Amino acid sequence: MPTSTSTAPRQRVLASAIGLAFATLAVSSQAGTVIGTNQTIDAPGDAAETWTVSNTGSLTVNSGAATNWILIQGAPPSTGPSTLTTNGATIISTAPGAGGGAPPAAVTIENSNATISNSTISSATNAGIQLVGQTTAGLIAPTATVTNSTVSGFQYGISVSSNGVLTLNNSNVSAGTGAAGGINGGVVNFDSTVVATGGTISGNISGVTATTTNLTTETTSNTTLSGVSVSAATGAAIVVQPARPAAPFEGHTANILIEADTTLTGGNGxxxxxTGLITANATIDNSTIVGNVSSDGTATLNLTLQNNANLTGSLANINVLAVNSNATWRLISDNTVGTVTMNGGNIDISGTAVGTPTTHTLTIATLSGTGTFLMSTNLGTHTGDLLNVTGTAAGTYQLHVRNSGGEPTNLSPLTVVQTGGGGAAFSLVGGKVDAGVYSYTLEQQGNNWALVTNPGSPEDPGEGDLTPGAKTVLGLSGAGPTVWYGEAAILRSRLGELRIGDQSNSGVWARTFGKQYNAKPGDGTSYRQTQYGVIGGVDGVVGQSWGGTWLVGAMMGTSHSKLSFDNGSTGGVNSYTAGLYATWITKGGWYFDGLVKFNHFVNSADVIMSDGTGSHGGFNNNGIGMTLEFGRHIEFGNRWFVEPYIQASMVRIGGDNFSLDNGMQSSTSHTGSVEARIGAALGKTIELSGGALLQPYLKLAVIQEFVSNNKIMINGLGFNNDISGTRVEFGAGVAAQLRHNLQIYAEVETSAGHKISQPWGAQVGLRYAF
Incomplete structure (x- = not known):
């Protein structure tokens, strides 16, 4: 390790002594010397031969060649920088150094240049590579570029001093245990510049050490780690410290850039x-780091996270923390930080405690900028994370609050931000926090900010601000009747076809349809339901009685309904149906239709909660219903007809218990519907050439829903799906008998009501008679 005295840097004296000794020492015939000339070593070389290069000399070690240690000199008495080039070489230091001492570094670069590629360099007693020299004017700083190589040493893998520049490309550098109490590291930077890209750097006490030996001059070291894996067996991945613990060491600065998916793994976490009297400016850029970052309180440590960087760990004695450009700091425990500035970054206060009962408190001296704080609460137990700014807080921030736990029983405000003033503005991501059935909003209370709610009364809980989960559960639980009626209406249209054409033949039929409903079943819930499906069946005449013809049939089909809620949440109902029907038609136009239909429903909920996160759940249930209709087809002049009718329907959809994966629980016993309909159709039968018949028509109906009490329990609170009320339906269609055994059909419709309306509906179909 380079050292200095109070009158001249010790490292200069040491470097000069090394140079003089190596230049004048003739150890044996196995010591090569290059003075001002060029020398090339080809394979196999001599693993016992050491080399000293001086006076602008050049040494090239080619692929497959082996040598012992190499010294490249550029400081006096050498007359200028020398050069080392290796490619595929093996350099292992085992021979004694000057005066027969311990073997030196495998490669020593003194005020000279080295380009090392695809090589293996090792020392069991010293550094693998050492960049040293004098900082006297006129001398170049030592430089080395190491590419695709393996370097290992005892105390250091590579050490850089004297304003040296080390460039590592996809190389693996390691250090052993080193001498007790000394500085150790895969790469040790003494007030110089290190740029490492790719590869690995490892050591015992540290992977990378940024340090200094200069006692009197303010100096700066720069270390850039780009896509490197840095690790230490027993200490921190990166250590910043002066080489000596005593003053005066003020003014030294270590700048460290950790970028491009670099990883840091410290054996001590x-x-x-x-540590010590040194300033460290560390920047984590576009990398994911798991580990703590700390100062001993003597060192000044400034930390910047930027460009999608992620740091998970505790911070201790940080002077200034900057969190910018979508970077995130995730806490693992309570933390205290001095000054925090934010510019589009995130601080996850809940961090690793998400989903657990543990809460975290982040205490900050001063806060400024713009950013997002991620927090967790359990409003069921009235606990949560806390942002505590003891001084002033300025800027604009969002709180992304994730709630878990049961239904709140303590509805008093929960403080999530405390400040000492400063005018900072806080808001919630999504504007609300979901806590079971009800949503909470953020309210400023003096210098603090708290979550508050305004639930409904026990007599009418739906008066409160319901969460997207509660609204989705309410809507999905009450959607069964509209699904059932949407399918049943297809059969009514099918039976209407029988009043045109030959009624004596059996036949098969099929319909495809689409509809949209807008529903407001109460308790603050509204949704849009879009239904598509296909229904088919077979029927035939079974006899005559009471002056009319009886036709019976069986039908089956399927439909899919999508429920869309205002905040983007959706529900789905896959319906599978089968039923029996009968119709009675007289020559005088009287008719009676009856239908019994069974359904199996597969229901799913995809909730987007107020903070943008998702929750899912589902359940299956069954339903059964019947429809009875009585009317008359009345013809008058010029083949015009009118068809008045009355209809009664009753549906019962079975209940079920289900839950969302955010913990919301729902229970229903059943959902019922009883409807009465009175209406009429007006149309004209047109006979076309060839015997075809065309029957366009208009229809109008008034529908009354009587059931107003469909109870549902959500998280133990009672709600009501009330679909009662009146609506008016209008439609137009055409039925055509193209041949005696082929009919086609098309219809469009719309309806308007207070709680259920149908903006549009359409269906097409055909029947083929045997």
């Missing part, structure tokens, strides 16, 4: 530690 620390990604970076700074």
């Amino acid at each position: 620390y990604a970076l530690q700074a």
Whole structure:
């Protein structure tokens, strides 16, 4: 390790001594010297031969060649920088150094240049590579570029001093245990510049150490780690410290950039530690780091997270923390930080405690900028994370609050932000926090901010601000009747066809349809239901009685309904149906239709909660219903007809218990519907050439729903799906008998009502008679 005295840097004296000794020492015939000339070593080389290069000399070690240690000199008495180039070489330091001492670094670069590629360099007693020299004017700083190589050493893998520049490309550098109490690291930067891209750097006490030996001059080291895996066996991945613990060491600064998916793994759980009288400016850029970052309180440590960086760990004695450009700091425990600035970054206060009963408190001295704080609450137990700014808070921030737990019983405000003033503005992501059935909003209370709610009364809980989950559950639980009626209406249209054409033949038929409903079943719930399906059946004449013809049939089909809610939540109902029907028609136009239909429903809920996160759930249930209709087809002049009718329907949809994966529980016993309909159709039968018949018509009906009490329990609170009320339906269609055994059909319709309306509906179909 380079050292200095109070009058001249010790590292200069040491470097000069090394140079003089190596230049004058003739250890044996196995010591090569290059003075001002060029020398090339080809395979196999000599693993016992050491080399000293000086006076602008150049040494090239080619692929497959082996040598012992190499010294490249550029400081006096050398007359200028020398050069080392290796490609595929093996350099292992085992021979004694000057005066017969311990083997030196495998490669020593003194005020000279080295380009090392695809090589293996190792020392069991010293550094693998050492960049040293004098900082006297006129001398170049030592530089080395190491590419696709493996370097290992005892105390250091590579050490860089004297304003040196080390460039590592996809190389693996490691250090052993080193001497007790000394600085150790895969790469050790003494007030110089290190740029490492790819590869690995590992050591015992640290992977990378940024340090200094200069006692009197303000110096700066720069270390860039780009896509590198850095690790330490027993200490922090990165250590920043002066080489000596005593003053004066003020003014030294270590700048460290950790970028491009670099990873840091410390054996003691620390990604970076700074100690002693030194300033460390660390930046994590577009990398994911798991580990603590700390100062001992003597070092000044400034930390910046930027460009989607992620840091999970505790911070200790941080002077200034900057969280910018979508970077995130995730806490693992309570933390205290001095100054925090934010510019589009995130601080996840709940961090690793998400989904657990543990809460975190982040205490900040001063806060400024713009950003987002992620927090967790359990409003069921009235607990949560806390942002505590003891001084002033300025800027604009969003709180992304994730709630878990049961239904709240303590409805008093829950403070989530405390400040000492400063005018900061806080708001909730999504504007609300979901807590079971009800939503909470953020309210400023003096210098603090709290979550508050306005639930409904026990007599009418639906008066409160319901969460998207509660609204979705309410809507999905009450959608069964509209699904059932949407399918049943197809059969009514089918039976209407029988009043045109030959009624004596059996036949098969099929319909495809689409409809949209807008529903407001009460308790603050509204949704849009879009239904598509196909229904088919077979029927035939079974006899005559009471002056009319009886026809019976069986039908089956399927439909899919999508429920869309205002905040983007959706529900789905896959319906599978089968039924029996009968119709009685007289020559005088009287008719009676009856239908019994069974349904199996597969229901699913996809909730987008107020904070934008999702929740899912589903259940299956069954339903059964019947429809009875009585009317008359009355013809008058010029083949015009009118068809008045009355209809009664009753549906019962079975209940079920189900839950969303956010913990919301729902229970229903059943959902019922009883409807009465009175209406009429007006149309004209047109006979076309060839015997075809065309029957266009208009229809109008008034529908009354009588059931107003469909109870549902959500998280133990009672709600009501009330679909009662009156609506008016209008439609137009055409039935055509193209041949004696082929009929086609098309219809469009719309309806308007207070709680249920149908903006549009359409269906087409055909029947083929045997």
